[in-house]
Structures are given as structure tokens and as C-alpha cells.
Amino acid sequence: MKQPIGVIDSGVGGLTVAIELMRQLPKESIIYLGDTERCPYGPRPKEEVIQYTWEMVRFLQTKQIKMLVVACNTATAFTLDLLREELDIPVIGVIQPGARAAITHSRSYEIGVIGTEGTIGSKAYPSTLKHINEGINVYDLACPRFVPMVEKGLISGDLAYEIVHKSLLPLKKHKEMDTLILGCTHYPMIRELIQEVMGPRVIVISSGEETAREVSTILGYNSKLYTGDRKPKHSFYTTGDPEIFKKIASKWLKQNIDIVEKIELAEVQSMGY
Amino acid sequence: MKQPIGVIDSGVGGLTVAIELMRQLPKESIIYLGDTERCPYGPRPKEEVIQYTWEMVRFLQTKQIKMLVVACNTATAFTLDLLREELDIPVIGVIQPGARAAITHSRSYEIGVIGTEGTIGSKAYPSTLKHINEGINVYDLACPRFVPMVEKGLISGDLAYEIVHKSLLPLKKHKEMDTLILGCTHYPMIRELIQEVMGPRVIVISSGEETAREVSTILGYNSKLYTGDRKPKHSFYTTGDPEIFKKIASKWLKQNIDIVEKIELAEVQSMGY
Missing domain, CATH: 3.40.50.1860 (Rossmann fold)
Known part of the structure; x- marks a missing residue:
């Protein structure tokens, strides 16, 4: 399956998960979305974290992701079960x-x-x-x-x-x-x-290392690993300053990240709580 | 889910997987079946390995297993995809x-x-x-x-x-x-x-260690881990000499295995090849 793996995080921290996905699954394409503008999620009330997470998920759903990785501990704690119930793609947390x-x-x-x-x-x-x-x-x-x-x-x-x-x-x-x-x-x-x-x-x-391992397990188990010859294509989105994101991402990923797109997340009616 | 995890192997080798399942998932019950009588599978033709594996699977299906672990490298190589296609429980190999x-x-x-x-x-x-x-x-x-x-x-x-x-x-x-x-x-x-x-x-x-880890991943992912308070109950079956099996199992598992039942596998019409 050529579709990308979606990775969401409250900011840049989840890039350590993306790094490991790229290393352990070098044929897979990644779409990363960091809600840098509203980072950190840690001190926010549960309902807000759920609301923000759904907004990120709705955005990635327009990109036809085949799997969702919640690369944020707070969002995992509050939304994993809800997301699994509502989405028809595999969802894993950290x-x-x-x-x-x-x-x-x-x-x-x-x-x-x-x-x-x-x-x-x-x-x-x-x-x-x-x-x-x-x-x-x-x-x-x-x-x-x-x-x-x-x-x-x-x-x-x-x-x-x-x-x-x-x-x-x-x-x-x-x-x-x-x-x-x-x-x-x-x-x-x-x-x-x-x-x-x-x-x-x-x-x-x-x-990060262990989450990437489990993404590999779940994709393999569901016969959704990409096994073709096309090169992977990674995309990065942020709700904050794309220049700051680009600088951090290039440094952490040890490669030049040229394009980081700034997006506005649409308010969605939150589900499941 | 209180149902046991089924583990099949051509003989006693798969006990190293059972040991790790008991260690990493101490609440889960295991049913182990070793086809010691016809061990090893390694030199046998593919069709025979598929046939023998199906016979073991049919036996474990009468025990209402919630997941199947093919704890034998040869059987994994020849039957994993077939078993996944035919069974409606999760199946993983080594x-x-x-x-x-x-x-x-x-x-x-x-x-x-x-x-x-x-x-x-x-x-x-x-x-x-x-x-x-x-x-x-x-x-x-x-x-x-x-x-x-x-x-x-x-x-x-x-x-x-x-x-x-x-x-x-x-x-x-x-x-x-x-x-x-x-x-x-x-x-x-x-x-x-x-x-x-x-x-x-x-x-x-x-x-063995890594297979148990992935059993944990897949059961967790499918919400099938047992989380109640009942003590686990393990059962051992062999097609060979139960006394020899008991001796090896007790030594490897570092505990007294009192009951090992000798069974005859029914010939089944092999499927899927």
C-alpha cells in the first residue's frame, strides 16, 4: 500500500518517532503534522486535547493515510481508545x-x-x-x-x-x-x-524506536506494508512558524527539509466524548 | 478475554516461545501442542508441513483459542499466509x-x-x-x-x-x-x-522473546488481553511420548509440569494449497 503513514504531535517532539519510522521502514512515506501553535498539550484540559487531536486527524484524513500514529504522550493518554473506535484505519500511540x-x-x-x-x-x-x-x-x-x-x-x-x-x-x-x-x-x-x-x-x-517497531508489526500483520519500488515522499505540516519547524526538523532528521507547509486547522465538532 | 493463546510446534522447541509468553503476559493461559511424533518438520515436503500444521490447528480450534502462535520456523515459512487467510483469529509466526x-x-x-x-x-x-x-x-x-x-x-x-x-x-x-x-x-x-x-x-x-512481544502488541491492539483476576491455566499436549515431553518441559520452564496429554491428530482435508 503506497498511502502514507500519518503522524500527529502537539509540536516537534514526535519527529523522534518520524525519524525511527524512516529508519526502520525506509520504503514508507510519512505525513507529519505538528500543532506547534498550540503546543504543549500537557497542561490543557482533557476535552481540549481531544478536540485538538480530532482537528489534526480530520486534516490527515484528507491525505488518505493508511495508518495513524499519535506521537504525543498526552494525546495518546486521552484519545487513543476514542480514535480506534471511530477510525477504520489502524491507530497506535506512544x-x-x-x-x-x-x-x-x-x-x-x-x-x-x-x-x-x-x-x-x-x-x-x-x-x-x-x-x-x-x-x-x-x-x-x-x-x-x-x-x-x-x-x-x-x-x-x-x-x-x-x-x-x-x-x-x-x-x-x-x-x-x-x-x-x-x-x-x-x-x-x-x-x-x-x-x-x-x-x-x-x-x-x-x-520512538518502539513505536516504529509496532507500526511495522501492525502494518505487516494487516498486509499494508509498501513493497514497491517508488521512493518514499515525506511531507511536513505545522500550525506554527514553518521556518522554526524547518530548522528543528532539518537538524533532528539530519537532512534538509525544504518544504514545511503552514496550515490552519478547521474547527470540527469533537466526537466520542 | 479469558480464552487461551494456542501455541503449535513440531516438537519441544516452541516451549522457548511459551516461556516468554508466560513471562511477558503472566495473566494469559497457554495451550501448547507439540507434534513430537513427527518432529522434525524441517526436512519434510511443503505439502506435508501444511497438512500436519492444519491438523494441529484443527485440534486447537476445539479449545476455543483466541490467538494462534506458529512457534516453528518451518511451519511459519510454509503456512502463515494460508492460516491468516482461513482463520478468523489473529495468527503470528516466529x-x-x-x-x-x-x-x-x-x-x-x-x-x-x-x-x-x-x-x-x-x-x-x-x-x-x-x-x-x-x-x-x-x-x-x-x-x-x-x-x-x-x-x-x-x-x-x-x-x-x-x-x-x-x-x-x-x-x-x-x-x-x-x-x-x-x-x-x-x-x-x-x-x-x-x-x-x-x-x-x-x-x-x-x-521467542520477540514473538511474545508481538503477541502482546496484537492482543493489545485488538483489545483481547485478559485483564481479570483468575489465575492462568496452562495445558500441554503432545503426539509423542508424554513422559519425555514432561521431563523436557519441566526443565525448560523451570517448574513441574504435571499433566501432559498424549493425543492423536485427526487427518483433516488440507486447505488452501
């Missing part, structure tokens, strides 16, 4: 793949999760993990300094290390914790720092 | 999960695969890998000594190391190879030896 990967890799079943205050407050990760195995101990920690740090481009060096080290200190006392989920799509940009601080005994799980 | 995990973990895209002569001869792994990414280099190698070794219980010590070392020698010259798929369900029993021989730079992928 929370479940990271949780499942942690269960695969952990041997001590003492699992850490870091994320924004919104995601950690929602308890979506502990709930998903315990849904599968009640015996898992989850240590969750909000790291509010990480997103601003990454967005400023501060992703290496002494100061960055210092911030990561201080933030993760509360997790380091859990000696049996052998797996740490990066529960925010910005965090893969500082994965190496996080790994360095946590030490080699802790497996660091990137939800 | 080849695709290992291949997808290798793509997720590899950075050099130089991937090794080891398996029985049948599996390596079928080229199922290279074809699955290149289906997703044509740029991957695959180094495949048949290791005919590994299955007899594992079945004899020779899984550690100097002699075992010597056999593994000699067998894997042809792969060690590929310096850029960073990922190795265990393309046979027996091999996880000697995973540590294989890791030791290949060295720490090579990530060793167990198809």
Missing part, C-alpha cells in the same frame, strides 16, 4: 509500545518511567504496565527541565549532563531498577546523557 | 518478529541469521528483512549441530562452547555485523554461549 518493550527487556520487573508532569500525572504508564503484569514495580518521575533544554538545543556538554544528573537522582536509589522508559518524545535527543547518568546496567527504552 | 526486532536494533544493517538447514535454505529471513529494507546485508548460516546438542541437554561447559564456537566461525569474519537473529526456537537455550562466542558488540535476538 505509551503502549514503550511499556511492552520494557516488559520484554526487564528481568527484575522494577521499571522506571520519566516524562513531562502531565504524562507522569496521568499515570498512563503504570496503568498500562500493571494492566499486563500486576507484579511490576514502577518508579515514575517528572523531569520538567528536559523539554525546554532539548528545544533550546542543549543536548550535550557539562551543563546538560548536570541537569540530567540532578533530575534523575531520585531514580538512582532504586538499585534493582533495570529498565527506564523515556516517556516523552523529546527525550531520545538526550538518550546518551540519560544512559550515561543511569549507568550501563539500566536499559533505556525509547518510545 | 520469523517476522525476529526480523523486525533485528531492524529495530541494528545500526550497521549487517544482520546475521542462524537456523536449521531447512530454515536457512528457505531464505525466509533474508526475504522478510529485504521486504522491509532492501539495503540490509544478511549473513545466514545453518547450524545443524545445535538442535541435537540442546535436545541432549548439552547447553553449557567446554564441549558445548567448542561446538558453538566452531559452528559460528564463518560469521565472525563479518566485522560490521552488529545483530544476530536466533532463527530456531531451540537456540535460546544456548543464547549465553552464542553471545559469548559472538562478543558483546553483537546483539543477539531471540525469536
Whole structure:
């Protein structure tokens, strides 16, 4: 199936999921939409997040996507079930793949999760993990300094290390914790720092990597992988400043992103709540 | 959904998949059927493998399974598409999960695969890998000594190391190879030896571990995970000697398997070829 995979996010964070989709599924075309204008979704009320997410979905539906990836932890927590119920294409979020990967890799079943205050407050990760195995101990920690740090481009060096080290200190006392989920799509940009601080005994799980893996699983399972010879074509849309988006996307994707289109999202009557 | 997950294999090898299902999905009940009497499937003609697989599937259908796992590389190569077409429950094999995990973990895209002569001869792994990414280099190698070794219980010590070392020698010259798929369900029993021989730079992928992960993905995606409080109940069936099966299963699963039922498979009219 030549149709593209749609990826939505509140901003640029979901690009770490897009990077992994391009790497793991190099024949697939991606349409990315970041609602940069109204970012972040974390502090917004549930109804608003649902409303905004539907507006993004309605836009991507005009592009004939064959699958939808909700590359935003907050939107996943609030809309995944609704979207699955209403849409007739496969929909996957970023929370479940990271949780499942942690269960695969952990041997001590003492699992850490870091994320924004919104995601950690929602308890979506502990709930998903315990849904599968009640015996898992989850240590969750909000790291509010990480997103601003990454967005400023501060992703290496002494100061960055210092911030990561201080933030993760509360997790380091859990000696049996052998797996740490990066529960925010910005965090893969500082994965190496996080790994360095946590030490080699802790497996660091990137939800972008794992989400791309599950997109591959679901497309393969549904016989929807593209297997032809046409080159993939990626498109980027933002509700915010296309120049800023272009700069960040080019840097993160390590390739020149020439065209980023600014769009206005039409207000739709929200469904399903 | 309380119904069990059905697991079929030509013999005992698929128990390494069952172990991982029990570990990663501790609430789920498993029904395992090993066609030990007619094992191995590897050297048999395609039509015979399809016929035998259908006989196992028909038996498990009387047990109201909610999902079918084909825990045998040969049976996966020959029957997966047919089974998916004919059955109205999710069906997954052991080849695709290992291949997808290798793509997720590899950075050099130089991937090794080891398996029985049948599996390596079928080229199922290279074809699955290149289906997703044509740029991957695959180094495949048949290791005919590994299955007899594992079945004899020779899984550690100097002699075992010597056999593994000699067998894997042809792969060690590929310096850029960073990922190795265990393309046979027996091999996880000697995973540590294989890791030791290949060295720490090579990530060793167990198809059992990865298949269980994808069972979790597909059940989660289809809202079929069991989330109630009833304890799981596992059942084991074999077409061969139940005492030998019981001994191996108890050892591999590290728990006493009290009841293994010997069954005769009814000849069914084979479908779909």
C-alpha cells in the first residue's frame, strides 16, 4: 500500500518517532503534522486535547493515510481508545509500545518511567504496565527541565549532563531498577546523557524506536506494508512558524527539509466524548 | 478475554516461545501442542508441513483459542499466509518478529541469521528483512549441530562452547555485523554461549522473546488481553511420548509440569494449497 503513514504531535517532539519510522521502514512515506501553535498539550484540559487531536486527524484524513500514529504522550493518554473506535484505519500511540518493550527487556520487573508532569500525572504508564503484569514495580518521575533544554538545543556538554544528573537522582536509589522508559518524545535527543547518568546496567527504552517497531508489526500483520519500488515522499505540516519547524526538523532528521507547509486547522465538532 | 493463546510446534522447541509468553503476559493461559511424533518438520515436503500444521490447528480450534502462535520456523515459512487467510483469529509466526526486532536494533544493517538447514535454505529471513529494507546485508548460516546438542541437554561447559564456537566461525569474519537473529526456537537455550562466542558488540535476538512481544502488541491492539483476576491455566499436549515431553518441559520452564496429554491428530482435508 503506497498511502502514507500519518503522524500527529502537539509540536516537534514526535519527529523522534518520524525519524525511527524512516529508519526502520525506509520504503514508507510519512505525513507529519505538528500543532506547534498550540503546543504543549500537557497542561490543557482533557476535552481540549481531544478536540485538538480530532482537528489534526480530520486534516490527515484528507491525505488518505493508511495508518495513524499519535506521537504525543498526552494525546495518546486521552484519545487513543476514542480514535480506534471511530477510525477504520489502524491507530497506535506512544505509551503502549514503550511499556511492552520494557516488559520484554526487564528481568527484575522494577521499571522506571520519566516524562513531562502531565504524562507522569496521568499515570498512563503504570496503568498500562500493571494492566499486563500486576507484579511490576514502577518508579515514575517528572523531569520538567528536559523539554525546554532539548528545544533550546542543549543536548550535550557539562551543563546538560548536570541537569540530567540532578533530575534523575531520585531514580538512582532504586538499585534493582533495570529498565527506564523515556516517556516523552523529546527525550531520545538526550538518550546518551540519560544512559550515561543511569549507568550501563539500566536499559533505556525509547518510545520512538518502539513505536516504529509496532507500526511495522501492525502494518505487516494487516498486509499494508509498501513493497514497491517508488521512493518514499515525506511531507511536513505545522500550525506554527514553518521556518522554526524547518530548522528543528532539518537538524533532528539530519537532512534538509525544504518544504514545511503552514496550515490552519478547521474547527470540527469533537466526537466520542 | 479469558480464552487461551494456542501455541503449535513440531516438537519441544516452541516451549522457548511459551516461556516468554508466560513471562511477558503472566495473566494469559497457554495451550501448547507439540507434534513430537513427527518432529522434525524441517526436512519434510511443503505439502506435508501444511497438512500436519492444519491438523494441529484443527485440534486447537476445539479449545476455543483466541490467538494462534506458529512457534516453528518451518511451519511459519510454509503456512502463515494460508492460516491468516482461513482463520478468523489473529495468527503470528516466529520469523517476522525476529526480523523486525533485528531492524529495530541494528545500526550497521549487517544482520546475521542462524537456523536449521531447512530454515536457512528457505531464505525466509533474508526475504522478510529485504521486504522491509532492501539495503540490509544478511549473513545466514545453518547450524545443524545445535538442535541435537540442546535436545541432549548439552547447553553449557567446554564441549558445548567448542561446538558453538566452531559452528559460528564463518560469521565472525563479518566485522560490521552488529545483530544476530536466533532463527530456531531451540537456540535460546544456548543464547549465553552464542553471545559469548559472538562478543558483546553483537546483539543477539531471540525469536521467542520477540514473538511474545508481538503477541502482546496484537492482543493489545485488538483489545483481547485478559485483564481479570483468575489465575492462568496452562495445558500441554503432545503426539509423542508424554513422559519425555514432561521431563523436557519441566526443565525448560523451570517448574513441574504435571499433566501432559498424549493425543492423536485427526487427518483433516488440507486447505488452501
